[in-house]
Amino acid sequence: MEDRSEVVRMKGITKVYPNGIAANQSVDFSVRKGEIHALMGENGAGKSTLMKILFGLEQPEEGEIVINGEKVVLSSPNAAIAKGIGMVHQHFMLVPSLTVAENIVLGMEPRKRGMFLDYARAVSLTEEYAERYNLQVDPHAKVMDIPVGMKQKVEILKALVRGAQILILDEPTAVLTTQETTELFRELIHFKEQGHTIIFISHKLKEIKQITDRLTIMRAGKSMGVFDTADVSEQDISRLMVGRDVVLKVEKEPPSPTDTVLSVTDVHYQNEYGKQMLGGVSFSVRKGEILGIAGVEGNGQRELVEMLFDMNQPDSGAIEVEGRPVAGKGQAYIRGLGVSHIPEDRMLYGVAAAGTIEENLIADRFQKPRFNKGPLFKMDAIHEESDRLIEDYQILCRSGGQQVKMLSGGNIQKVVVAREFSCAPKLIIADQPTRGIDVGATEFIRRKLVELSREGAAVLLVSADLNEIIELSDSLIVFYGGEIVAYFEDTSTLTDLEMGEYMLGLKRQSPEEIRRVIHA
Amino acid sequence: MLENILGIIFSIPFAFSILRITTPILFAALAAVVADRAGVTNIGLEGIMMISALTGVIFSAWTQSAGVGLLCAMVIGMLVALMIGFFALILKTDIILAGIAVNMLGSGGTILFMYLASGDRGYSANLASKVMPSIDIPLIKDIPVLGQILSGHNVLTYVALLCVFLVWVLLYKTPLGLQIRSVGENPNAADSVGVSVNRISFIALGISGVLAGLGGAFMSMGYMSSFNTNMTAGRGFIALAAEAMGRGEPLGTFLTSLLFGFADALANNLQSLGFPAELVKMTPYVFTIVGLAVYAASTMNKAKKIRHHSKTKKAGAAQAGA
Numbered sequence: 001m002e003d004r005s006e007v008v009r010m011k012g013i014t015k016v017y018p019n020g021i022a023a024n025q026s027v028d029f030s031v032r033k034g035e036i037h038a039l040m041g042e043n044g045a046g047k048s049t050l051m052k053i054l055f056g057l058e059q060p061e062e063g064e065i066v067i068n069g070e071k072v073v074l075s076s077p078n079a080a081i082a083k084g085i086g087m088v089h090q091h092f093m094l095v096p097s098l099t100v101a102e103n104i105v106l107g108m109e110p111r112k113r114g115m116f117l118d119y120a121r122a123v124s125l126t127e128e129y130a131e132r133y134n135l136q137v138d139p140h141a142k143v144m145d146i147p148v149g150m151k152q153k154v155e156i157l158k159a160l161v162r163g164a165q166i167l168i169l170d171e172p173t174a175v176l177t178t179q180e181t182t183e184l185f186r187e188l189i190h191f192k193e194q195g196h197t198i199i200f201i202s203h204k205l206k207e208i209k210q211i212t213d214r215l216t217i218m219r220a221g222k223s224m225g226v227f228d229t230a231d232v233s234e235q236d237i238s239r240l241m242v243g244r245d246v247v248l249k250v251e252k253e254p255p256s257p258t259d260t261v262l263s264v265t266d267v268h269y270q271n272e273y274g275k276q277m278l279g280g281v282s283f284s285v286r287k288g289e290i291l292g293i294a295g296v297e298g299n300g301q302r303e304l305v306e307m308l309f310d311m312n313q314p315d316s317g318a319i320e321v322e323g324r325p326v327a328g329k330g331q332a333y334i335r336g337l338g339v340s341h342i343p344e345d346r347m348l349y350g351v352a353a354a355g356t357i358e359e360n361l362i363a364d365r366f367q368k369p370r371f372n373k374g375p376l377f378k379m380d381a382i383h384e385e386s387d388r389l390i391e392d393y394q395i396l397c398r399s400g401g402q403q404v405k406m407l408s409g410g411n412i413q414k415v416v417v418a419r420e421f422s423c424a425p426k427l428i429i430a431d432q433p434t435r436g437i438d439v440g441a442t443e444f445i446r447r448k449l450v451e452l453s454r455e456g457a458a459v460l461l462v463s464a465d466l467n468e469i470i471e472l473s474d475s476l477i478v479f480y481g482g483e484i485v486a487y488f489e490d491t492s493t494l495t496d497l498e499m500g501e502y503m504l505g506l507k508r509q510s511p512e513e514i515r516r517v518i519h520a
Numbered sequence: 521m522l523e524n525i526l527g528i529i530f531s532i533p534f535a536f537s538i539l540r541i542t543t544p545i546l547f548a549a550l551a552a553v554v555a556d557r558a559g560v561t562n563i564g565l566e567g568i569m570m571i572s573a574l575t576g577v578i579f580s581a582w583t584q585s586a587g588v589g590l591l592c593a594m595v596i597g598m599l600v601a602l603m604i605g606f607f608a609l610i611l612k613t614d615i616i617l618a619g620i621a622v623n624m625l626g627s628g629g630t631i632l633f634m635y636l637a638s639g640d641r642g643y644s645a646n647l648a649s650k651v652m653p654s655i656d657i658p659l660i661k662d663i664p665v666l667g668q669i670l671s672g673h674n675v676l677t678y679v680a681l682l683c684v685f686l687v688w689v690l691l692y693k694t695p696l697g698l699q700i701r702s703v704g705e706n707p708n709a710a711d712s713v714g715v716s717v718n719r720i721s722f723i724a725l726g727i728s729g730v731l732a733g734l735g736g737a738f739m740s741m742g743y744m745s746s747f748n749t750n751m752t753a754g755r756g757f758i759a760l761a762a763e764a765m766g767r768g769e770p771l772g773t774f775l776t777s778l779l780f781g782f783a784d785a786l787a788n789n790l791q792s793l794g795f796p797a798e799l800v801k802m803t804p805y806v807f808t809i810v811g812l813a814v815y816a817a818s819t820m821n822k823a824k825k826i827r828h829h830s831k832t833k834k835a836g837a838a839q840a841g842a
Contacts, residue, residue: 078714093709095702106702107713109695117695158713 006066007033007166007197008054013063015049021436023049024060025221031166036188036198038208038229040241041218043297043464047201050218051168054199055087056080067166086159087168090175092151096144100137100154101126104161129157134190148273149180156187166197173207174298177275185211203241203296205234205504217241234506242466242500252450255474257286260519261427261458262308267317269303269482277303278314279482283517285427290449290459291517292473292491294466296503300482301462302344305431308460309341310334321427335364338426342416342433344462350416351404358386358400361419393418394444410441417445421452428452431462446472466496477517478502485509487517521793528789535669537788542781543677544569544743544752547735548759549766549777550680550687551728555601556768557691558724559704563619564604565732566756567626572597572736574630577649577747578637586650590676590737597733598726605725609718623756631749644740644747651741652676674742676734681774683731688770690727700724732756754805761808765815776811783807 008031015024023046031037041047052058054065056074065072067083074080077087094103101122110121126139135153143151152172159167169188173181188198188211202208208215209229217224217240224240262285269278278300285291293301306312307319313327320326321337343349351360362371362382371381386400395414397407404412413433420428430449434442449472453459463469469476470491478486478499485508488494501507528534548565555562562568572593580589604622608615631641638646654674661671691697702710703720711717735755740747758780766773787803 077712081714089712093706093712095706095709097705098698098702102698103709106698106710107715109698111695116689116693117698119693162713 005032005034006030007068008199009066010050010054011064011066013050013053013060013065015046015053015058015060022221024053026062027218027221027223029216029223030226031197031199032214033197034192034195035213036192036200036211038212038215039199039201039218040203040208040215040237042203042241044220045218045241046221047218048170051087051170051199051201054080055085055168081162081164084163084165085168086162086164086166088152088155088159088170088172090170090172092155094143094151094154097142099140099142100146100150101139103143103154104129104139104158108162125161126157129161133157133160133187133194135187147180148175149177149183152176152180152184153187165195166199167191168199168201170201171203172200173202173204175273175275177273181207203504205237205506208237209234219243234504235501238500238504238506239497242503243496250446250450250471253454255289255453257289257474257519258456260284260286261322262460263318263320263518264304264308265318265320265518267304267307267314267319269300269307269312269314271303277482281317281479281482281484282515283477283484283487284519285458285460286519287426287456287458288453289474290453290461290472292469292476293460293462293479294469294476294499294503295479297464299479301479303482304479305344305429305462308334308429309339335423338424340420340423340425340428342413342420342428342430344431344435346413346416351412353403353405355404356401357390357395357397357404357407357415358382360404360415361386361389361400364419364423389418389422392422393448408438410437413437413445414441417448421448425452425457427458427460429460429462432464433461434463434465434468466499470494470496470499475517477514480505480508484514484517487514489516524793525790528793529786532665532668534785534789536672537785538778538781539669539673539677540743541784541788542778543674543680544735544738544755545759545762545780545784546680546774546777547676547683547731547738548756549762549773550683550770551731551735552760552763553687553766553768553770553773554690554700554724554731555728556763557704558700558721559707560605560608560721560725561615561619562601562604562725562728562732563616563760564600564622564626564756565619565728565735565759566752566754567619567623568597568600568729568732569736569739569752569756570626570630570750571600572733573740573751574634574644574736574747575733576737577644577647577740578633580650580741581637581644581647584648584650586652586741589650589741590652590734593737593741594730594733597731597736598729601725601729601732602722605722609721626752627750630747634747634749642749647746649741649746651745652738674738676738676742679734680738683734684770684774687731691770696720696723735759758804758808761812765811779811780804780807 010027010029013024013027016022027050029050039047039051049058053060054074056076056079065074072083095106101119104126105122110118110125112118123139126137130137135157137150137153137157138146143154172184176184191198200212212229214226215229216226217237219241264284265282267278267281271277281304295301303312307314309331310326310329318325321339324337326334347353362385365371371378383400390397390400393414395418396411404415433445433449449459461469461473473491476488476491477484480503486502487509548569551565552562575596576589576593579592580586583589600622604615604618607613607618634644635641638644640646652675654672657671661667691701699710699715699720702715703717707717736752739751744751762776762780763773765776783804787800790800791797
């Protein structure tokens with residue numbers, strides 16, 4: 001049935017990326033004029049892809065887009081802007097050394113006497129729109145000097161000045177403080193009253209309930225349906241958003257944890273924008289157990305992992321490995337304590353992509369006496385080590401001399417894992433260890449993690465994959481808003497429904513319950 | 521000895537020569553400013569100057585018109601710069617390598633073409649080339665001391681000074697300048713509002729080529745009256761240093777160019793006082809190294825201050841929160 005008030009209708013949108021990941025599978029999405037419509041889903045559910053298609057940044061393989069009743073092809077952002085669509089990106093598209101007014105008119109500069117920039121007009125245009133939409137900005141300030149909240153206003157103004165009637169906001173509150181968020185919501189409601197349509201990408205339930213009229217939920221590239229916000233409970237949304245399509249089983253013996261290896265005590269951290277990312281996090285990981293950290297991305301997990309490896313330092317609190325503090329000690333020292341790390345971004349922190357497999361495998365141990373003879377390498381010993389690891393970790397390659405970047409994602413991850421697991425680690429920090437890799441490599445890495453923990457290593461597993469975190473972890477903590485909101489000592493009876501409620505901030509355990517994760 | 525040096529430095533001919541010597545460096549440094557602000561490093565300035573210097577000589581000799589020679593030098597300068605753009609932006613070679621190739625073409629290719637045009641390999645004695653005129657500025661030329669320093673220069677010296685202002689207007693007062701600065705600083709932002717990054721980079725390179733072409737033309741049609749092999753003698757590189765020290769600002773770059781002009785003028789005079797020529801010729805380059813070191817130290821200091829500033833701000837915010 002044709003809904004006359006519909007301003008956007010996307011029908012049967014399918015998008016498959018060159019690496020074979022189907023980000024959108026036959027997705028239907030529609031928005032009515034003058035509503036605030038939430039697009040919800042976990043990381044990787046396909047919501048950003050869908051919006052990139054609507055803004056002309058990506059082209060779908062299948063499907064059609066209808067704007068204001070007219071079928072359109074959006075081949076570039078300019079085409080989308082011409083149809084009245086504006087997007088406020090999560091990472092601002094601003095030029096820091098230019099003033100607010102200059103950023104707003106960039107690409108559509110008002111001119112005087114034919115060839116000169118009419119800066120006064122740029123300022124008055126900025127003021128005019130700022131006034132009309134109640135977005136207070138300083139037109140003369142340089143963008144590098146203004147706070148994040150104002151930068152976002154500049155982005156919104158950029159879209160409005162270009163005539164946007166439909167405004168897409170990609171996780172707009174992720175970078176904002178609580179006060180800035182409240183302000184943004186007031187502004188969004190003001191836009192709505194002026195007849196604008198807003199698409200709001202988020203996975204924060206409270207915000208969605210607070211300001212949206214309707215919502216569309218996505219999971220694993222598919223739409224789970226459209227709902228009136230008033231008609232669905234937070235529990236319903238949580239169940240639709242977070243869920244396992246296939247339940248995975250990992251064979252493992254019950255853990256027998258002993259001494260504490262990693263202890264994190266009351267860690268606080270504010271990021272460079274003054275937003276609190278960690279608010280008093282305390283937990284410990286013992287020998288022989290796998291402790292999982294679950295949570296929607298952006299709730300402090302990344303900041304914590306960076307601190308464990310001294311890539312960042314806490315504002316207060318202590319992080320100790322076997323009683324030795326790690327802050328400010330550098331990675332070599334931390335590795336010397338027996339800590340190994342599977343980084344979230346394997347291409348950036350895990351491997352040197354242009355180097356060979358062999359070079360990457362010995363990157364943490366090439367200084368050891370057994371690989372050196374005076375100033376020269378003992379190549380025989382190195383070849384031997386590398387060949388052994390390639391065989392043990394089933395790295396599919398022609399030889400150890402092959403460049404790492406020529407391998408598949410799964411095999412690159414196996415190179416990382418082979419190095420990190422073969423150095424007799426006491427503590428393994430596994431950050432999204434199986435993200436984006438094939439089933440075979442995934443299973444292999446999971447089995448290895450369990451094996452090492454049962455041999456006595458302490459494992460801290462951070463994963464956005466619910467299946468993985470529930471099945472692999474012996475016990476589990478949930479991060480929400482930079483705090484631990486739940487501790488599950490035994491994951492075997494845990495359901496995804498229950499987890500979802502903690503991950504999305506609907507429930508939290510009492511401080512006493514959470515405190516049990518500290519094994520002094 | 522020191523007295524002699526000071527005597528030279530505070531003499532009128534010395535002050536006059538600074539402006540003269542600064543001219544080609546200033547043209548090239550402004551060329552570096554325009555390219556660099558658009559995010560394309562034009563390291564081929566030296567080569568462009570050489571090619572333009574020869575072009576000016578050949579075409580002014582053929583047409584017996586200094587103006588046509590100058591125009592051809594500017595056009596060739598632009599074309600060579602656009603060629604760097606073609607290699608770097610379209611064919612995606614490294615822009616530094618493309619620039620180095622142009623420099624080598626400039627030092628070797630000019631000798632070949634001069635030989636073909638004049639039969640000479642060392643300098644263009646057989647070509648009856650023209651020079652740009654010198655001009656006296658009314659009123660100013662009558663002021664004592666100052667008039668003698670500022671008036672009577674080659675017309676291109678005045679063009680160079682005018683270009684400082686024009687480049688400033690271009691960068692800060694025109695839509696094109698705004699787009700050049702955005703493309704250089706955050707190409708994604710420019711792209712997201714429909715500004716074509718490649719188009720702006722090409723335009724900036726073209727302007728850069730014209731300015732370097734003017735610098736080359738001054739060398740053979742003002743500073744000297746013929747073309748010599750390797751006559752630019754590293755001025756294209758000194759200009760890059762002047763641009764970096766001037767932080768890419770037209771006025772700052774003018775001041776640093778003057779500094780290098782001063783060093784060069786000093787070198788010329790010290791030689792006449794009996795300092796060893798080899799040592800003296802190092803002066804401008806020593807200035808370059810010292811200048812770049814000072815510049816690097818000051819930027820590092822600045823970065824440290826910013827970091828410190830944001831940290832204290834953070835601490836302040838934390839306290840306010842608590």
